[in-house]
Amino acid sequence: MIPYDLYRLLQCPTCGARDLFVTDAGVHCAGCHNDYPRHAGYLDLMPRAVEFDYVSKYVTEEEELSEELDYRELAPPLLAAGVRNRALVRMLGLRPGDIALDNGCGTAKFAAWNADKVGLMVGSDPATLFADAAVEQVALTKADSRCLPFADNSFDKAFSLDVLEHFPRDVIDAYLAETARVLRPGGRFFVMSNTSDPSSLQPLTDASRKLGRLLVRAGLYDFQREARRKSDHIKALRTWQDVLDAMQRAGLRPVRIVFWNSVFTSFVEHVLMKLGEAALGRRTANRKLRTEPDVTQSSVLSPQSSEGTHREIRARQRMRDRLERRGPAFYALTAVTLLMELDLWLFGALKSGSYCMVVEKRVER
Numbered sequence: 001m002i003p004y005d006l007y008r009l010l011q012c013p014t015c016g017a018r019d020l021f022v023t024d025a026g027v028h029c030a031g032c033h034n035d036y037p038r039h040a041g042y043l044d045l046m047p048r049a050v051e052f053d054y055v056s057k058y059v060t061e062e063e064e065l066s067e068e069l070d071y072r073e074l075a076p077p078l079l080a081a082g083v084r085n086r087a088l089v090r091m092l093g094l095r096p097g098d099i100a101l102d103n104g105c106g107t108a109k110f111a112a113w114n115a116d117k118v119g120l121m122v123g124s125d126p127a128t129l130f131a132d133a134a135v136e137q138v139a140l141t142k143a144d145s146r147c148l149p150f151a152d153n154s155f156d157k158a159f160s161l162d163v164l165e166h167f168p169r170d171v172i173d174a175y176l177a178e179t180a181r182v183l184r185p186g187g188r189f190f191v192m193s194n195t196s197d198p199s200s201l202q203p204l205t206d207a208s209r210k211l212g213r214l215l216v217r218a219g220l221y222d223f224q225r226e227a228r229r230k231s232d233h234i235k236a237l238r239t240w241q242d243v244l245d246a247m248q249r250a251g252l253r254p255v256r257i258v259f260w261n262s263v264f265t266s267f268v269e270h271v272l273m274k275l276g277e278a279a280l281g282r283r284t285a286n287r288k289l290r291t292e293p294d295v296t297q298s299s300v301l302s303p304q305s306s307e308g309t310h311r312e313i314r315a316r317q318r319m320r321d322r323l324e325r326r327g328p329a330f331y332a333l334t335a336v337t338l339l340m341e342l343d344l345w346l347f348g349a350l351k352s353g354s355y356c357m358v359v360e361k362r363v364e365r
């Protein structure tokens, strides 16, 4: 979706000019004469003639990842994504008049889930693996977070989930500085990420992990897909103090902090869900084999995807269909989501690697 209101926020990502003209094909900059094309559902506002050392693997391996990440259909916000989304809504306090930015939006699921809560929801990411629902509801831009294509003080709110841990430190500094630049003074920014800080509740988390590994050894579950998802975590901000320092450098003042010690979460993810997905995936696989001997779905996926990955994607597809109907599965998963969220309520003040925080751009006097 490219609403008119989006154009009013834009500035040229290459030269910084605000003299941009809407053309039939997209946007033209009067300053540097670059054109930024409009594609199906998003504007390409990548800076021109700029070479960066660091490029996310989500950009370089976009095509290969797109099939594995299974991104186009959006499930309701449940489980870990549900806990994240509820924390985002509760801590950031989105209002009907807000102009909000999902900075590094990925599929833009968080933007899509909350688009109806604000006046304008904008999503920005260098990779364009956008979910269909996001294309419908979110003003999407292909952009680099080191030179955002938005004017100073454009946004009331911004958010960033599972982004910072992917960047090297100089990129984090540029990312935070740009986020601060496009926020209005007093504007708020919700960040969820993780450091390498240990949690004092780690033994409890480990117990679930061990149990989960037993399931793997028993052949019930395959972690390959999960490993791939986490494969470019750098965690350049290694400690919580590093996070606070980086925010301060960007002129962002912490307002609220909640740590996520994954005690209940780890049990749910490593044990409960693995069992559930394995059971669902198998049943789906058996049914498919009986009805369609030549399964096209498998051949769509690259050969290096393991059977476990196929099984998990099948399980997810099947689960999405059920959740659409708001049946017992939906309510069961909602209950599990709330169980995971207990981690935030009970242990939110205990420092751990995973954190949610809200920071505020300083008001200049």
Ligand SMILES: [Zn+2]
Binding pocket: 012, 013, 014, 015, 016, 017, 029, 030, 031, 032, 033, 034
């Ligand atoms: Zn320009």
